[in-house]
Amino acid sequence: MSELENKIQEAKERKAEENYTANDIELLEGLAGVRKRPGMYIGSTNQTGLHHLVWEVVDNAVDEALSGFGNIILITIHKDGSLSVLDEGRGIPVDIHKGTGMPAVQLIFSTLHSGGKFSNKAYTSSAGLHGVGASVTNALSVYCDVTVFRNGKISHLRFENGGKLAIPLEELGPTRKHGTLVRFKPDPKIFASTDFKFDTITNHVQESAFLLKGVKFVVIDERTNQKAEYCYEEGIKQYIASMNANKTPIGEIMSFEDTDDEIKIEIAMQYCSKDYTETIYSYANNVRTRDGGTHESGFKTALTKAVNDYAEENNLLRNKAKLEGSDIREGLTAIISLKIPEQLLEYEGQTKQKLGTPAAYNMVSNFIYNQFTYYLNENKEFAISLIKKCTDAQTARIAARKAKDEARNSKKVKTEYILSDKLTPCQSKDYDKNELFIVEGESAGGTARSGRDRLHQAILPLRGKPLNTQVVTKDRMLKNEEFATITNTIGAGIADDFKPENSHYGKVIIMTDADTDGAHIQTLLLTFFYHYMRPLITKGMLFVAMPPLYRVSKEVNHKLVYRYAWDDNDLEVAKKEIGAGYRINRYKGLGEMNAEQLWESTMSPKSRQLLKVTIEDPLLAEQRVNVLMGNDTQIRRQWVEENVNFNEVDSFIDEVK
Ligand code: 1YM
16 A cells, blocks of 8 residues: 555544544433333343344444444353353444533443434444334343443443443553443343343344355354354355255346445345245345335336246247236245445334335336346246246136136135134124134134133134145145135235235134144144235234143132143142142143133133244244245154254244233
């Protein structure tokens, strides 16, 4: 580097430092509010909420890497129940903020919404769902230590007891390093459990690693000596590779990148045969946009147009009929990742999981139209097999629609007969409040029918095992009576036509026996909902009922006192609560309970335990469905041997309600 270049570089760095002084930081709110109503800031105080504390801190390290500073992030779960995050970025600014006389780093950890507000970050993830910053983590911790390596010095400060300053900023000596280390211990007074889950953290971190090319993430669990490392030089291309690991791909993984403009676009995609679902995950600044938005719509529009134009030009359409978007997306796995400067970042809707940035639509659609058209022209063999797949999907769609129309016209009486025969409807027309119980077996169905709340709870018993929708075509699924009944009952359509807002039930609850058969039926139903009514899951409307395994009872003064227990630990607690002389009933199935017992233990909103089905980790969900429900029994056996602990609830299911 010449001397002049050096000087320019130095001047740039000086300028950058000036920009980042703490001057603009405003004091906003104390942390007391966070402790009073934690749910408002981190969603909940269960497992999901607990891990939010981690994401808030990790997000800052990720943002720093996203801005180009530091390429390793180390997360350590410590034996004392604390967790630390270390990055090799510039270090959080430590200079004094004029207005308040406090060091910037102190302000960042003690005022809400600080991060995004005063930083000059090019791209920030923090405008997403909660994005309230590390101050929330501090507010909900028994201690929080922050150590900054910056400008040749180590600086440290410590908060205790929900964010109260315990050790003011102090200098600990010189260093050549730069970066930030944050260590905190969640407050057991706030969280039901403060046990960090290694798997939850590695899953989240792996997703970030796929999106941040070349940044290495290391997770260490000092409690168990587990360690995991994730670093993907090829980023989302490798994300697709792992999603499609056990599928039969058509062609290679395509990847398109446009990093010239302010909005940076990265897209990777691949088609698979024998796969009838479409899996598109979109991100803005490394935060998943679950409800899609402008980038995703732009992508879909461009893909539809590019394939149709190519097929038309090459005379590959059947009867010149245009392909629909869904024909083209059958069997597609795609990741869309945009980096959007903060001033252009907009979200839509209440949940902020839908990108609103208008410019993203045209940018993505123009870019993908050009790139994909070029790709098709360069890869003729692939183009031809793709269009064959699309026209096959089109033919199947038209046939299925015809069959459906015919069925609707000619067998109207029969459909209604099926409905009224099996379903015991509820009285209310207040759909949001209504609940549909899909129950294993006729006899349990009968018990549920007598025990239920007639106003709001409907019962649909299932005969036998449902079809495995992972391995049968959509056509066969549509002809299946069991699924037809479920679809008619819910009344909101199916597959692309499924509209969760039309559902006759606010909650759909799967209720099976707590044994392997029950678990199998549960999985088959979940697979069906995953493929054909996914919004039911993403909108949080699908649940699994949790029947208890035991009832512990005793007669006291001619009155029966009792308590249900959901697992062996719970049983021990129940025994202690009831005290000596107790009696234990073990329930092998729903059928062993009478109507009243089933109501109070499993169905009554006041006393039941419901698990909400969620898709927290798209990659994991996709892999699980593939491995567990696909055709390859070898892989399945191997997976089951390695992973299944029959005492644990399937990890498809996440949150206790
Ligand atoms: C382990 C957690 O917080 N790293 C981190 C945070 C910041 C910076 C660097 C940073 C940002 C900027 C300038 C900027 C933050 N800074 C701020 C604020 N790791 C972790 N590393 N210099 C340093 O964005 O302009 C908030 S977070 F507000 F000071 F800019």
